[in-house]
Amino acid sequence: MESLLVYPSAKVSISNPSFTSGRTILSGNRHFGPRDLSNSIRMSSGFFPLRCTNSPDNKEISSVAAAIYEYHTDELINAEEVREWESGKSINDIYAKQGITIRRSCRPAPPAGGGMIPRNILEQIIWDKEVEVTQFKQRIPLKEVDRMIEDASPTRDFLAALKDSYLRTGLPALIAEVKKASPSRGILRENFDPVEIAHTYEKNGAACLSILTDEKYFQGSFENLDKVRKAGIKCPLLCKEFIIDLWQIYYARAKGADAVLLIAGVLPDIDIKYMLKTCRELGLTALIEVHNERELDRVLKIKGVQLIGINNRNLENFVVDISNTQKLLENRIEVIQGKDITVVGESGLFAPDDVKFVHDSGVKAVLVGESLIKQEDPGLAIRGLFGKDISK
Numbered sequence: 014m015e016s017l018l019v020y021p022s023a024k025v026s027i028s029n030p031s032f033t034s035g036r037t038i039l040s041g042n043r044h045f046g047p048r049d050l051s052n053s054i055r056m057s058s059g060f061f062p063l064r065c066t067n068s069p070d071n072k073e074i075s076s077v078a079a080a081i082y083e084y085h086t087d088e089l090i091n092a093e094e095v096r097e098w099e100s101g102k103s104i105n106d107i108y109a110k111q112g113i114t115i116r117r118s119c120r121p122a123p124p125a126g127g128g129m130i131p132r133n134i135l136e137q138i139i140w141d142k143e144v145e146v147t148q149f150k151q152r153i154p155l156k157e158v159d160r161m162i163e164d165a166s167p168t169r170d171f172l173a174a175l176k177d178s179y180l181r182t183g184l185p186a187l188i189a190e191v192k193k194a195s196p197s198r199g200i201l202r203e204n205f206d207p208v209e210i211a212h213t214y215e216k217n218g219a220a221c222l223s224i225l226t227d228e229k230y231f232q233g234s235f236e237n238l239d240k241v242r243k244a245g246i247k248c249p250l251l252c253k254e255f256i257i258d259l260w261q262i263y264y265a266r267a268k269g270a271d272a273v274l275l276i277a278g279v280l281p282d283i284d285i286k287y288m289l290k291t292c293r294e295l296g297l298t299a300l301i302e303v304h305n306e307r308e309l310d311r312v313l314k315i316k317g318v319q320l321i322g323i324n325n326r327n328l329e330n331f332v333v334d335i336s337n338t339q340k341l342l343e344n345r346i347e348v349i350q351g352k353d354i355t356v357v358g359e360s361g362l363f364a365p366d367d368v369k370f371v372h373d374s375g376v377k378a379v380l381v382g383e384s385l386i387k388q389e390d391p392g393l394a395i396r397g398l399f400g401k402d403i404s405k
């Protein structure tokens with residue numbers, strides 16, 4: 014074998030005999046093995062393929078390598094990002110070339126020279142997430158998450174639930190968000206019972222629910238996701254998380270998610286592609302979030318994308334403008350419909366006119382948090398938002 018791709022976040026144990034499929038490249042111990050290989054795992058965080066040019070000669074390693082090699086499609090192996098990486102470009106330069114302004118700090122092992130200062134809140138959130146995920150992975154290694162998945166109940170079809178609801182009501186399907194707080198708005202609801210809110214949303218016509226799991230900035234938790242899932246809720250659930258590592262996708266599945274959010278402003282194309290593949294294997298729907306034209310155009314080029322969210326909130330400065338949905342869809346709606354992609358209008362929706370506005374722009378679903386969760390009765394709030402009862 015001439016070359017293989019290794020994900021830097023991979024934790025591979027060469028003496029682990031369970032290396033039979035590509036999935037397991039993410040389990041095991043910290044180091045891959047001999048120096049030539051471990052040298053290629055330079056970043057402790059981040060998610061990026063590296064090509065190791067030395068042929069592994071150890072028999073065990075060869076089988077690992079074969080597993081990894083098999084798992085990558087030509088599309089990933091030949092990705093432009095890989096070539097750029099090989100020619101010595103830094104991960105953040107490669108991100109920037111795709112218009113991604115959010116950098117990776119690669120903490121907790123910062124690059125030499127370190128000392129980076131976050132430029133905005135989203136960057137801060139991502140850097141904190143790098144540390145958090147590393148700790149989570151140490152506490153609950155992927156092998157254990159895999160076991161948890163074996164015991165989890167089957168996933169529900171998130172996308173089909175949105176489509177069914179749209180066909181039934183003729184109005185954008187509602188993804189109602191279970192959200193206690195946000196960095197821009199502070200605490201949204203004092204007496205916050207996620208299960209009770211979820212039941213109310215479901216009873217009042219939500220097609221799907223979105224459960225915030227970020228603790229530090231949104232006061233959410235995977236616990237909440239788990240609780241809602243086990244409370245007899247039928248609506249499919251979106252795990253609302255800042256995903257930067259495959260581990261989080263597996264964990265979301267283990268905790269009852271039916272869908273995960275992938276933010277194009279944070280993830281380069283190669284990560285989105287790889288994560289989409291993982292989602293498909295786990296039976297999860299991926300909601301790919303974009304905020305500007307460049308991100309949308311990037312995502313429209315990726316094969317297999319079925320669900321795109323247009324966030325009206327700029328996560329770097331919190332400015333909300335619902336005309337963003339219209340602006341982005343204006344010249345692209347035919348392409349989107351041609352590919353049978355469903356678009357979700359996200360954030361800043363408060364009144365029937367807002368829903369009508371994004372519907373007229375071409376969305377078939379909406380993602381709503383604040384305007385529902387802030388009201389005494391979030392169920393009544395749904396009627397207020399649509400101007401009618403959408404539960405029948």
Ligand SMILES: O=P(O)(O)OC[C@@H](O)[C@@H](O)c1c[nH]c2ccccc12
Binds near residue numbers: 192253302359384
């Ligand atoms: O509360 P709002 O304005 O209705 O927004 C909901 C949802 O769109 C928002 O919470 C959101 C959209 N994308 C995100 C990414 C991370 C965290 C939160 C979000």
